[in-house]
Amino acid sequence: MKIFKKNSLKISDNKRTRAAELTLRESIYPICLVTILFFLWGFSYGLLDTLNKHFQETLGITRARSSGLQAAYFGAYPLASLGHANWILRHYGYKPVFIWGLILYGVGALIAWPCILHRSFGGFCASIFIIGNGLGALETAANPYITVCGPPRYSELRINISQAFNGIGTVVAPVLGSYVFFKNTGDSVASLKNVQWVYLAIACFTFLLAVVFYFSPIPEITDADMAFQAEETHAGTDVKPFRKQYRLFHAAFAQFCYTGAQVAIAGYFINYVTETRGHTNSALGAQFLAGAQGAFALGRFAGSAIMKFVKPRWVYFVFMTMCIVFIAPSITQRGNTGMAMLYVTLFFESIIFPTIVALGMRGLGKYTKQGSGYIVGGVAGGAVVPPLLGAAADAQNSTAMAMTVPLCFFVAAWTYAICVNFVPQYRDVADKFTTTEIGVTNAHAHDEENAVQVPYEEKGESPSETEKVAEKV
Known part of the structure; x- marks a missing residue:
């Protein structure tokens, strides 16, 4: 594979490509390249959680107002x-x-620089x-590319x-944030100036x-490729209108509830431990x-292995259930015990988001690209x-008691885990994809340009006279 080559930026969605039946080896390079992006937004998200608490202290804002960072993001x-x-x-x-x-990410990182220097919380939220x-x-x-590549x-x-x-990000x-941004600066405004160089590096990268x-x-993976996969696995639901893709909308709802709970817990984690420990x-x-x-990153590797x-x-289902089981005690427990529960x-939060994406996109066929927008939109x-959670913490003057909020949203997201395991209309579509041999055996068998030609002797057949002439030519 040529690594650097100018390619067209537009491919017809009605055209089948080799991507419909990529093997493991053929998919390694694009998957590795796209995986770099996962680290980028993990780093950005983790940095946001760290800045949340420090903005409260350096700028003198409330917990509810500091959540404006998460709201903007x-x-x-x-x-x-x-x-x-x-x-x-x-x-x-x-x-x-x-x-x-990537261009938008870089532009936002450049804008963040002057906003941090001038202590503009509103400007930083805009960036x-x-x-x-x-x-x-x-x-x-x-997310959909890794799922279908x-x-x-x-x-x-x-x-x-x-x-x-x-998770590593x-x-x-x-x-x-702990060892570079705020070391030896306490909670002074000087600590924020250290952040500017990180955002400049992010922009350049x-x-x-x-x-x-x-x-x-x-x-490039087209709608025609996905329709082919859905048809071959006999799990396609794209014969129905998009508005009737109820599994998709349920997955998007679960993503909304779960992501909201995850972000809230991480965003106020520092508040929780400084108050309770x-x-x-x-x-x-x-x-x-x-x-x-x-622990989150470790859970992803462990979940992938399982x-x-x-x-x-x-x-x-098990990981989602455990999220509910362990967040509940953090409401009443304090000190190391409460922190251990978090x-x-x-x-157990680790594999929830990506697994909802993968399961929710099963069988969407020609609606795959459109549907992925709804599931990722659930990140809202x-x-x-x-x-x-911030408003509840301010009202109760306790971040621990406010953990009731993500608990309720975890329970709402749990409904999708129940359906995908115990409702046949959900379960059967997921299971048909886990047994398909597309891209595993006889790769590109349906790809006319790259189909593997099996010798007649292996098939136990004899070529016709016409075929013999064609072979000589």
């Missing part, structure tokens, strides 16, 4: 996933969305909104492994990565957050639930 997602990014995805393809998202649009665009394309039976495994690098950011994506020969300052709280995000042997829908909760829950 995740509020941009539906604008991207249902708006500009989804339009580009459906009309031009995956690669243009990757480039577009975060632009960054959120860029990352929303990347997620709109990257390669053998369909391994889609949940692929996306969880890629998302594990997202969320670990690196709090560590950087994303612009460079956009150039790499432009010249990289990424296989004695002699814990914000810098130490950021270190504890890094450890919790480490999915090799257990059906992903069952892994999702650690375990983050471990991250703009709704944190302000609710």
